[in-house]
Amino acid sequence: MARPRSGTLVAGLLAVFTLISAAAAQDADNSILDALKHIKVLGTTVPGNGDVNPYGMAQVVNSVGKLRSGHILVSNFNNSANAQGTGTTIVEMSPDGSLSLFADLDAANLPGLCPGGVGLTTALVVLNEGWVIVGSLPTSNGKSATAQAGCLIVLDSMGKPVETFFGSGINGPWDMTATESPGEAKLFITNVLNGTVAAHGKVVNQGTVARIDLGLSAGEMPVLKSLTVIGSGFAERTDPAALVIGPTGLALSAACNADDAQCAAGVELYVADTLNNRIVSISRPLDRRGTAGTGTTFSAGGSLNAPLGLISVAEDGHLLSVNGADGFITEINTQGKQIAKALIDSSGSPPGAGALFGLVFDPARGVYYVDDATNTLNLLH
Numbered sequence: 074m075a076r077p078r079s080g081t082l083v084a085g086l087l088a089v090f091t092l093i094s095a096a097a098a099q100d101a102d103n104s105i106l107d108a109l110k111h112i113k114v115l116g117t118t119v120p121g122n123g124d125v126n127p128y129g130m131a132q133v134v135n136s137v138g139k140l141r142s143g144h145i146l147v148s149n150f151n152n153s154a155n156a157q158g159t160g161t162t163i164v165e166m167s168p169d170g171s172l173s174l175f176a177d178l179d180a181a182n183l184p185g186l187c188p189g190g191v192g193l194t195t196a197l198v199v200l201n202e203g204w205v206i207v208g209s210l211p212t213s214n215g216k217s218a219t220a221q222a223g224c225l226i227v228l229d230s231m232g233k234p235v236e237t238f239f240g241s242g243i244n245g246p247w248d249m250t251a252t253e254s255p256g257e258a259k260l261f262i263t264n265v266l267n268g269t270v271a272a273h274g275k276v277v278n279q280g281t282v283a284r285i286d287l288g289l290s291a292g293e294m295p296v297l298k299s300l301t302v303i304g305s306g307f308a309e310r311t312d313p314a315a316l317v318i319g320p321t322g323l324a325l326s327a328a329c330n331a332d333d334a335q336c337a338a339g340v341e342l343y344v345a346d347t348l349n350n351r352i353v354s355i356s357r358p359l360d361r362r363g364t365a366g367t368g369t370t371f372s373a374g375g376s377l378n379a380p381l382g383l384i385s386v387a388e389d390g391h392l393l394s395v396n397g398a399d400g401f402i403t404e405i406n407t408q409g410k411q412i413a414k415a416l417i418d419s420s421g422s423p424p425g426a427g428a429l430f431g432l433v434f435d436p437a438r439g440v441y442y443v444d445d446a447t448n449t450l451n452l453l454h
Contacts, residue, residue, distance in 0.1 A: 105386060105393070106404045106413040106453075109439050113452045116170035118443060122177060123153025124162045127443035127450070129197030129207065129248075130382075130431030133165075137203035138230025139175060143168055145433060145441055146175060147450060148193040148207050156215025157316040158192030163207060163232070166450050168438060176232035180211070185237035187211070189221025195321065195382070195430050196225070196249035200258055203230030204295055208246030208262065210317070217311035220245065220270055225262070225285075227295060235294050242283045242300040245269075248345075248382075250323040252359070258295065259359060260285040261342055265309045265319030272310065280307030280319040282344055284358060304355050305364040308348040314427065315397070321345045322383025324392055325358070334360075343371060343392055345380040352380060352394060352405065376403045376414040382432045382442070395432055395442065400425020402432070402440070402453070417453055420446040 118127040129148035136142045144167050149160035165175040180190030189211035196208025209223035224239035225246055245266025252259050267279035282304030288296040309319030322345035327336075342358035351373035355365045372392075379397035386393060391412075392405040400418030405411050418428040428446040435441060439454030 103389070104404055104413040105391060106402065106415050109415070109453045111454055112417060113454060114447075115166060115168070115450045115452055116172055117448055118147050118149065118164055118166070118172070118450050119448050120149070120162045120164050120172070120174050120177070122162060124149035124151065124160045125153070125155060125448050126151035126157070126160060126445055127448060128193065128195040128430045128445075130433050130441065130443060131197045131199045131205070132433045132435065132441070133199055134201055135203065139165065139173075139232055140199065140203050140230050141165070141167065143435075145450060146197060146199060146205065147431070147443055148195070148197045150193055151215070156212070158210055158212030158220060159215060160193050161191045163193065163197070163205070175205070176228055176234070178226065178234060183226065183237055184234050185224075186239050187224035187226065187237050188239060189213070189223055192223065194247050196246045196262055197431070198249055198251040198260065200251065200289070200295070201253055202289070202291070204228070205230070205232075206249070206251075206260065208249055210245045210247065210266065212316070217270060217313070217316050220266060220311075220317065222266060225260070238285065238297050242302060245317065247317070247319060248321045248323055250325060252325055253289070256289055258287040258289055260287065261323050261325070261358065263320040263323060263344065265317045267309070269309050269311050269317055269319070274311050276308050276310045276348065278306045278308050280309040281305045282307070282320060282323070282342070282355065284361070301362065302364050303342070303358055303361045304344060304366065304368055306367045307344075307346055310348070318347055318379075321347050321381045322394060324383045324385040326385060326390060327387075343383060343385065344368060345383045345394060347379050347381060347397060350374060350377050350379060352377070352383065352392065372405045372409040372411060375411040376401055377411070382430050384432055384434055386434050388436055393432060393434060393440065395429035396425070397429065398426055399423060400428055402429070402442070415453065417442065417451070418444055418446060
């Protein structure tokens with residue numbers, strides 16, 4: 074969402090943040106959020122070219138090229154003039170707050186087609202060998218009327234773009250998650266431009282979730298093997314403040330090899346159905362051959378308020394989701410019960426609206442999250 078540019082940290086910012094435990098925290102499951110009581114601003118996400126609106130986040134697993142294990146990658150959606158869908162940079166931040174530029178993408182010099190150019194979204198993953206994949210939903214002037222289909226851009230570990238994935242099934246890639254097994258990776262993306270621009274702000278139920286199967290070989294670029302739409306009919310619309318609103322965050326319940334039929338059958342893909350204020354689940358996402366529609370409601374209402382970013386915590390299978398309409402993060406257990414919440418941004422009017430997007434859970438440190446209101450990377454610990 075478009076926010077006033079602010080690369081400078083405001084003195085006393087932390088004092089306005091208050092952590093709040095949910096009334097339902099007395100649960101058989103141990104809450105992660107209840108143990109995290111402090112917020113630390115690690116630093117600005119604004120690179121030298123002035124890009125703002127930090128959206129996507131991914132944590133580096135293995136050190137290779139410019140990537141360092143434990144560092145966080147952040148994609149920027151807006152340029153220095155705060156025009157949405159025009160950000161071109163991915164920055165890398167260390168746990169101590171040191172910032173470096175990982176990539177600055179030039180729409181005129183991409184290694185493949187990307188309809189409309191570059192406007193980096195929340196769709197951001199980094200694979201174990203160092204391939205970074207980022208979504209683009211570009212505009213020519215920051216307005217939804219000029220939004221185009223975009224693509225997925227693959228970069229090597231030095232930040233150089235090496236290929237693009239585009240065309241049928243990729244139309245406004247908005248968020249992404251991934252899982253890897255020997256010789257393959259599976260990307261899951263949400264698409265939010267199916268009929269939205271033509272509807273001029275009216276809700277259309279055409280948002281999709283797609284699985285992209287990639288072949289991986291040591292030293293070779295990822296190869297797109299297939300694309301399957303596994304979710305469809307999600308509500309979406311254009312919005313003057315957010316550019317577009319539709320299905321956003323994605324999280325897998327567990328990593329699993331699709332060739333293991335018993336394991337694959339138990340995996341769920343969770344989707345933040347933003348406009349309907351709920352988290353839904355899609356069964357058998359790893360080997361599903363067709364659409365599950367809008368899935369099954371897993372958790373709705375409560376402290377959810379236009380959920381955007383979504384992650385699964387591998388330690389216990391809980392989900393963490395951040396809201397687009399206020400500054401809260403919500404924890405949901407494996408039965409879909411909301412067991413805790415925390416206020417992690419109270420800026421703006423209404424408080425916290427439009428501030429939260431990507432997040433990463435690090436069991437050794439806490440929850441990293443981008444704060445779009447201040448253009449910073451923060452740590453809830």
